[in-house]
Amino acid sequence: MRKHWGRNAIMTMIVSSLMLAGCSSDGGSKKEAAPEGSENVVHTTGFPIVEQAVELKMFTRIAPVNGPFKEMPVFQDYEKLSNVKVEFIEAPTDGFQEKKNLLFASNELPDALFRSGLSPLETVRYGSAGQLIPLEGLIDEYAPNLKKWMEEYPEIRSGITTPEGHIYAIPGIVTLGAARTDKKWINQKWLDKLNLEVPETTEELYQVLLAFRDGDPNGNGKQDEIPMTARIGLSVVSAMSGSFGLDTQLGYNINIENDKASIWMGSDKNKEMLMYLNKLYKEKLLDPEIFSHTEAQYLAKQGSGNAGFFFDQTNNNFLSIQDQYTGIAPPAGPDGDRMQSQALPIARDFGAFAITSVNKYPEVTMRWIDYFYSDEGSTLLRFGREGEHYEMKDGIPYYTEDFLKDITNQAKITPYAGGGAPHLISEQVASFINPPQVQEAQQKLDPFMPEVRYAAPMFDEQTAQQVNILRNDIDKYYEEQSTKFIVGALSFDKWEQFQSTLKKMKIDELEKLYQDAYDKMQK
Template identity: 50%
Template sequence: MRNKRSKSLLVATSLTIAMTGILSACSKSTDTTDAPSTASASSKAPSPSSTTGFPIVTKPLTLKMLQRIAPNAGPSKDLLVWNEYEKKTGIKVNVEDVPTEGFTERKNLVFASNELPDFFFRAALTPLETLKYGTSGQLIPLEKLIDQYAPNFKALMAQFPEIKAGIMYPNGHIYSLPMIVTTKASLVPKLWLNQKWLDKLGLKQPQTTDELITVLKAFRDGDPNGNGKADEIPLSTQPSENKTKDNFSLVNFFAGSFGLDLQFDYRANIENGKVKLWSTDDRYKALLQFLNTLWKEKLIDREYFTQTNAQYIAKMTSGNMGEFSWGNNNPFAAIADQYVQGVPVKGPMGDQKFSVSDSITKVFGTFAITNVNKEPEATMRWIDYFYGQEGSTFIRYGVEGQTFNYDANGEAVYVDAIAKDPKPDAAACAKVSPYCGGAFPHWLNEKNDSLVNNQAVVDAQKVLDPYLPKVKYGVPLFDEATSKNVEMLRNDIDTYVREQSAKFIIGDLDFSKWDNYVATLKKMKNDELERMYQSVYDNLQSKK
């Protein structure tokens, strides 16, 4: 099974490389201006003892780290991984743990005051922030350090060219490192369908939008949970708790059924060499009309637009949803056998695709070194361990024989004391690893993802594989001026599209107003935004 799984990943990755490898052309630019002078690899003490091996330094070294932590994460000073890693490396890291809800404010403050840590960890730096603070000199360029002191990350870049494309700016610099994910099952959300309800009602999995409506109505009216109440939730998808962001999962999950893709991590199709932002496309209108039908028939979770992730997870664990989306089956592990992977339904124009997936540089800006760091070489070696097989397993699972062991397939699995804890994720996070909360700088791969992707999740991914786009372009890295323009336009456009789309879906805005909606987007310079994305695509094609 593992060999088959690896082959599936290799095929998918090769397809991605075939097109996205050209993104490395972004590293070429007539702008060769370096950022202001920063800490360098000059001789000073302490220094790396070698480019490989442990300890990293010949003399004790203390560094300051600022990191974002999840609500259920334990204090960094108590984590087994950090304490063990200090012994291994000779580097003591003083960590400032900042809760997620206050991290953006704290991050902005340290940059504004220039009271910087030596490095950021799980930093949630945006592409524009990274470029801004990199060109100002507060974040140092990393490409030379990677070349000399990061053999693991360098090897990943060689194996997956899209990594370099996703982190190197047009000025040729890399200012931050991402989380690297090479397990396809971790890049694609799943469509979990309640097979127990289908069996009880004598139904088959829906294959078209019309069949889906029939099935959802049966979920609504047929009392499949058997409690005599009309309390079933036919359909729901993961909410976007940040309502200002363009993360509209209800739209995204059905986009492929209407011929709509999500290229460049945006509402974008690429058709015959042309980039089309489809917010004004008639196919999008048809998608919204379909969702409006689902809403009017009370087939969509009535709390979709207002619920939090915590509320959504609670609904998953109840087993009272007919179809819903989530990346794995961990939250509903106790009833996981109730659900199977559904297929994307075929839309009215014959389209049957699944557009939602991430690039392998799944989380941008998780790690960065600042210009106050006197030992960037040692710091780069410190983080690089987590991009190798041994180190990436260590940071997720801890110490072999103490907190984890390898199974027959060579995958890391927690020992029973952790794995059988009523809340295994919380126990692991609070006592062992910074894993809790995700999105931290390391390599997630097939040998260390068992906590995330069990065999049922892997099998579910195989169901989706035939419906995925052959080519997936990640977030483009524009130059600073263009980035600011894109951000300015998208702030207004994305908010407007989201708000108006929600109104179309719930019926607060009649579809007779569609032309007004399109005209407003034109006034908001949606066409100009489309030309910016087109120029990125054209540049990539010219560098083939």
């Protein structure tokens, strides 16, 4: 029976998709899709999308973990389902931005950009120049799944619409709250061995980390434990900022209180947080490699069981030792602040997909991408083929045990692995990233999540360029100086000088631009 899985999987997808659409492939409304009087038509519902095969070229980023897109079952099977053949122009993550810039500079454009990571500035610039086409009309007519989510969550539309009222790129959509946060994982096994309680405050966390450092919780007689670690750079600042009353609104280091947007980088609360992290670093409680290790090395530390406290969205990287860890709530800071500031908006991965002006089949292309904003399409994209890669249990797809024996297989069958793919992440398709342990960890964070998470605003091109220029200098300076404060290379006696330099870099002007954008959102 195994040899029939391909045909059965395709037929299952066709049937389920037609049921979702509520009509047969012949019964949907039709519209002329091809230019120059061609008789090929695009169906607004059902499959195939077109009767006569259409070919599209899409530029995409390929992550180091991925195999070739043309070998992924999602694209092989979807070609048969949709009658749309996609040729992917793959650019590795390293150098992707440069290749993307060259495409637009040379005007040698593909039909679409998939997993494109277009920034708001790029989107406005290339849209205004006519290289990207407006999508709002196509969404209304050819993207019922995407349109439904935009109606249910109005912040999606406001976050991707330019001041002129156009949508030039669409994001990934994450309705699953647990997929928008990094959980706070602590080594419960070590807590139990050392007879310690889960820390509820930053001071209690400090004491727990001391015990992790000195109490030999791994029992090997060596002081080789890593009390606390995080991804490279200032991710530890994002992870801990909520304990010091610092939020991340409008896609930046911004607090919003009483309708006032305040950039907090030069604030006393930020100084207090950096001093706390400096104490952890100085006392070897914070991983000394936090500013040098690679992503792979960080993930390996999670899986080693030798880390006491760290941050990640899921438990994927420590599945074999998951019983050793538990998720905890944000610790309350010295002023009683207790917030989960590290939370992404529902419209995640901005600029994940766009259609260019050379595309002869924009309606077909919009229908093609819209399928991935349904549970059925997202299941295909994330899980591959039923029976070979996953099985259904109570209506939810789960990877098979055989497939999970080598987790690197996942990146070979789906562009989801590696991040940034334009699709839906809902509870329906999140069994791998949202198992019970992760759900429990999210429940610890939920009471401390902000009521509203404002995404980065869409500025007009002139303002976007202004913001970009200001942020280039300010962000680089903040990252450099914050790193020095944390590792002790810069004394906190220099804090007023740090504040003064931020002002000279016109941080007040940047703050006003964000305030103006926020005010427009409220109208």
